[in-house]
Amino acid sequence: MAELNAEHKGTVQPAAARLWANRWLLAAGIVAVLAVHGLAGASAYVVLAAIVLLLAAALLPSGGARQSIEDATAMEAGGLQRLSGEYLAAAVADPLIIFDRTATIVHANAAAFAAFGGLAPGMSLSLKFRAPEMQALLDSVLSGTVASEIVDYTEKLPVERAYRVSASSVGHATDLYVLVFKDQSEARRIDRMRADFIANASHELRTPLASISGFIETLRGPARGDPAARDQFLQIMQNQTGRMARLIDDLLSLSRLEMKPYLKPGTEVDLRQTIDSVIDSLAPLARENGVAIERDFVDGPLDVPGDRDELFQVFENLLENACKYGQSGGRVTVSIERDGTDPEPGIDVTIRDYGPGIPEEHIPRITERFYRVDVESSRTQKGTGLGLSIVKHILTRHSARLSIKSEVGKGAAFSVHLPSA
Numbered sequence: 352m353a354e355l356n357a358e359h360k361g362t363v364q365p366a367a368a369r370l371w372a373n374r375w376l377l378a379a380g381i382v383a384v385l386a387v388h389g390l391a392g393a394s395a396y397v398v399l400a401a402i403v404l405l406l407a408a409a410l411l412p413s414g415g416a417r418q419s420i421e422d423a424t425a426m427e428a429g430g431l432q433r434l435s436g437e438y439l440a441a442a443v444a445d446p447l448i449i450f451d452r453t454a455t456i457v458h459a460n461a462a463a464f465a466a467f468g469g470l471a472p473g474m475s476l477s478l479k480f481r482a483p484e485m486q487a488l489l490d491s492v493l494s495g496t497v498a499s500e501i502v503d504y505t506e507k508l509p510v511e512r513a514y515r516v517s518a519s520s521v522g523h524a525t526d527l528y529v530l531v532f533k534d535q536s537e538a539r540r541i542d543r544m545r546a547d548f549i550a551n552a553s554h555e556l557r558t559p560l561a562s563i564s565g566f567i568e569t570l571r572g573p574a575r576g577d578p579a580a581r582d583q584f585l586q587i588m589q590n591q592t593g594r595m596a597r598l599i600d601d602l603l604s605l606s607r608l609e610m611k612p613y614l615k616p617g618t619e620v621d622l623r624q625t626i627d628s629v630i631d632s633l634a635p636l637a638r639e640n641g642v643a644i645e646r647d648f649v650d651g652p653l654d655v656p657g658d659r660d661e662l663f664q665v666f667e668n669l670l671e672n673a674c675k676y677g678q679s680g681g682r683v684t685v686s687i688e689r690d691g692t693d694p695e696p697g698i699d700v701t702i703r704d705y706g707p708g709i710p711e712e713h714i715p716r717i718t719e720r721f722y723r724v725d726v727e728s729s730r731t732q733k734g735t736g737l738g739l740s741i742v743k744h745i746l747t748r749h750s751a752r753l754s755i756k757s758e759v760g761k762g763a764a765f766s767v768h769l770p771s772a
């Protein structure tokens with residue numbers, strides 16, 4: 352491959368370089384022409400002959416091209432000779448162990464030391480990795496029946512980690528073999544999270560569905576001729592379909608956001624106007640819950656880069672939660688202030704309620720999907736358990752921060768710091 356490149360480079364060598372490479376041929380030609388015709392009598396033919404020589408020298412492949420091919424080949428051979436197995440192992444980011452035909456460690460790279468500790472040349476691999484799958488892997492590659500083999504292996508201590516391990520023979524009569532460990536723990540964790548999410552979402556949808564189907568049965572059976580019961584059951588069924596629709600809307604919002612997690616919004620959003628319209632849109636809910644919404648906005652322009660619809664959804668979710676869960680406090684304050692002291696200057700929006708607050712142990716998990724402090728109160732408040740998770744996703748896209756402070760019995764404050772650039 353290196354040869355191919357060098358040859359290619361030779362054919363496209365610039366004319367100036369070829370002139371230089373063929374300089375002796377060129378000089379000899381010009382001297383010969385001048386010698387035949389004499390310097391003084393240089394005619395148009397002489398000039399023409401010199402030009403032809405000049406062109407020939409520029410177009411002729413030079414000896415330098417051949418030289419550069421040889422140089423590249425020599426460089427490659429020299430480079431590979433300098434490359435020891437140890438250097439190569441050190442350059443591999445995954446744990447890597449070189450061993451001999453008796454399954455004894457010959458060399459382990461730094462990543463292998465960090466992952467497994469207590470490794471040393473001369474140590475038996477079979478004693479270090481006693482799991483049956485590792486023994487089978489070593490047996491199959493050492494028996495020579497296969498050149499390479501892969502197994503899944505879990506290291507239990509100090510923390511559980513899942514690896515995909517490949518063993519292969521180095522070959523070329525070295526009598527050496529190599530083990531490479533690919534850490535799969537993060538991929539497994541994501542798979543588990545996805546499976547949990549699907550299980551949770553299915554459960555959330557199945558509950559209202561079971562209730563609707565039960566009421567349909569009752570309406571067709573025992574309550575068939577009872578108009579009062581029918582009205583009551585239809586109302587419940589309507590509430591349940593509303594709950595399913597809200598859940599599907601939230602699931603769709605989340606999946607849309609997950610598809611573009613770091614896509615930075617490019618427009619400017621007027622926070623004063625946006626938050627005013629959030630407050631207006633939630634006025635009926637606040638009235639229903641007996642909550643007064645108070646504003647405390649700093650003067651002057653309050654623009655930040657962002658997506659207006661998404662930021663509307665953030666403040667709508669936070670204010671809705673404050674009106675619902677902080678209802679007993681009777682009031683909610685929405686304040687906007689400029690924060691120039693931060694290493695990342697921007698605007699802080701805080702939504703504070705004076706309700707029961709959130710116990711400290713729940714705060715770190717409250718933005719997880721389907722996490723609720725009190726499942727019953729979330730259900731009666733028409734919650735889906737996804738509101739704060741959507742907030743977190745949108746704020747990540749805006750490089751913004753959410754901080755939650757709460758004292759049980761005194762209320763909760765959700766602050767959003769939006770960078771101004």
Ligand code: ADP
Pocket residue numbers: 668672673676677704706707708709717718722723724725729730733734735736737738739740763
């Ligand atoms: P939900 O749809 O259940 O409201 P969220 O993700 O918006 O889901 O909120 C998760 C949980 O956090 C809620 O179920 C509630 O228990 C708790 N929570 C959120 N905001 C407040 C608040 N202002 N005061 C007390 N608890 C809150």
